[in-house]
Amino acid sequence: MTQPQPNVPSVAHAGPGRPLDVIVLAAGAGTRMRSKLPKMLHEVCGRPMVAWAVKAAQDLGARQIVVVTGHGAEQVEAALQGLNVTFARQSEQLGTGHAFLMGARKLPGGGDVLVLYGDSPMLSRETLQAMRRFHAAEANALTVLTSHLPDASGYGRIVRGEHGEVERIVEQKAASEDELRLTEFNSGVYLMDERAPELAALIGNDNAAQEYYLTDLLSLYRQHGARVAAFCIPDPSEVMGANDRVQLAELARLMQRRINERHMRAGVTLRDPTTTYIEDTVTIAPDVVIEPGAVLRGHSDVASGSSIGAYSSLMDTKIGENVQIRPHSVLDGAVVGEGSDVGPFARLRPGAVLDRGVHVGNFVEIKNSSLERGVKAGHLAYLGDARIGAETNIGAGTITANFDGVNKHRSEIGAGVFIGSNSTLIAPVRIGDAAFVAGGSTVSQDVPEGAMAVGRGVQRNVEGWSRRYWSKVSGEVARKLPWLSGWLSRQS
Template structure:
């Protein structure tokens, strides 16, 4: 960026009042997501990244919801109650600005514009001493777009809409994106825009003529990739934007040292951070404020949301982590679930079909199979047997289970909270534990076993006629009992 760009203030008006009826949705169009952010939030992010001093979002349809989604000290709002065109929307937004700055117009349904492109637009605008610079691109078939008509000098003479274009103008491939960078005169000139047209609307494109009347220079900055200025008016276009954005995000991570085994199937939201030398297997989904440490491996078809993984963590296939923290060198899965509040220290092993919720597992804890650990604190190096559950809910309140260090819990144990197990305690397999277990003690909480001799012989003799055809072994076994 040139020094002038850094010194000259920039304000941004985001036009986001459209109804988006073609979305056929109760959700306002601007709040439909692209890779983890509502479309309008991408425009606000672009404004922030380009160094905007003031950001004003013009809302209309679903204004309460849109404003709630963007609420923050850096964003102000102007409401367009009646949809009277882009010129009218811009005037409402400009009225909230402090003035004496360049003004950039962005659109809430066009999330693909990069900060690199916007910085280049500012450079061109200032270095060429333009009063208004239109962001444009080219399409072999620009049907539906306003065409850029340039004069002999290369400056923009006018923008002609599709329905008003001559056959010669319709053959032009350079089109108007609707993104404009204007000098500080823009709000004053926009107030002069009229609505003497078939739709009786105020069009922002009329600013070109008003600038020309002042002898000011109007130019266009043509970018090579037209997908950067794509908008979404329906679900098909929304899906295409998401595909393009996902490719951009995935390529950014790969160039930063992340391995994606199959980039086409990796879904990574823009808010996710990934360290170098991470490996993502096919079908991985990473959402929200997820942070992946160096050397971690995420197995196929695993889903992580708002989760932090330290270095060298192994997440095996088909695991689901939500709001969890996993310490260095730990491994999770396959088919495991870590819910909100699950905290695993270093070297913890969570195996298949284990669920952990709101629990702290200290270093070296192992829960290899088929366990539920909810609202628990488990000390270092404890072993949780297959089928163990913490019975944490009494129908009204949740209760905690405290397990010390070096505890061994046998298979199919039920720990009825609130309960405390001291260090080095044992729990015999199949036990139901409803009272505290002292340090170093063994808890046995199960009924006395009785073996009833001859029971099977009497049972199968009664059942022989019904099941003998289904159980070929039965007749041979019964004959040996005679």
């Protein structure tokens, strides 16, 4: 840390219009997670915890966002690529004050500085906006975000003076018995004026851990005659962090409730919100109905009038208007057009594109294939690497044999085609418009438009075979099959 500086300039407060820079502290090891994955990258409802802090900063319109990394820095930085953030490394874990300084060196200056934490994803945009308004209205130099807990064990306590002013923050280890009974705790979230980096340079490490604590900024601001205040919020869960898997699960539960309530208030029906998992990145239009146990993940998008059946799973899937996804269907990277229906027990894999009015029934799997308007694949089919024309019917048990052991090949099936049940289409193959494929056929050559392909072996019936076979069966087996003795007697 640098030595104390003699002059720290005063700042005229300019209100919420001042530029805002955000430092996200995300260098912690998180050993209690007991994981090879860095703590900050454990997910809560579709985002790594640290990405929630970045999103909060973006929602506030931050001029610059600096993420301070340390443990697992390369992984954390890779996960946040493309989010327009700057990184600062804290190579040595010397405390929150030291981490803040690492980040502050990347700031342009001349604006307010907000400190957030990479393992505290619950802070809402509304709360942070309210904190900014309070900070400006009170002309504060430093505002600390606080809340109350009946038992605030583990947190630093807020010590107030006779008139309610914030005097200091006392850490748990250094607190007296009276101070330990205080219920107002320090969240660690601070909003400060542009003097914060210079004052942070004055923080010392004269403590048992020999670390530099960001909490010391409060007393430093007061020593320089600056106004310090606390912004106390009613819901302490907003500043809840996750140090182990139990706390992580509790965060996910709280976040899921918030996400589900947001969708319901926007016009989405959730039959059972407590069993419905929706990630924050999912978009759902009004008048969508989601049945219990459904899982919607990634960048899935569900249009108005559609329904998602019980225990179905959507990942990065686009659902058009008035679509029915029936129970226990799995869709990943698929597009389902208006008025189509899928399932139950269907699987649409990446690249599956269904046009309007397509019917995909139970135990049908589709991969990297387009089904044009009105196609019907009722049950028990595999359609991979195929284009299927409008109004074509795919019979039960049909498969496109698309893999030769080395390469994938495509099937081109025209419009108005009828594929009989238990047919195998060996790609690459083309079937022309209005063609027929007889049930049970193996098709390895192109079928012209309007033709019928029959690819079966020649059937041969062997008369009397059953009587000769069953006559050789032992009497013990025959006794287990009561019908057999009667049938054999009738044949003699």
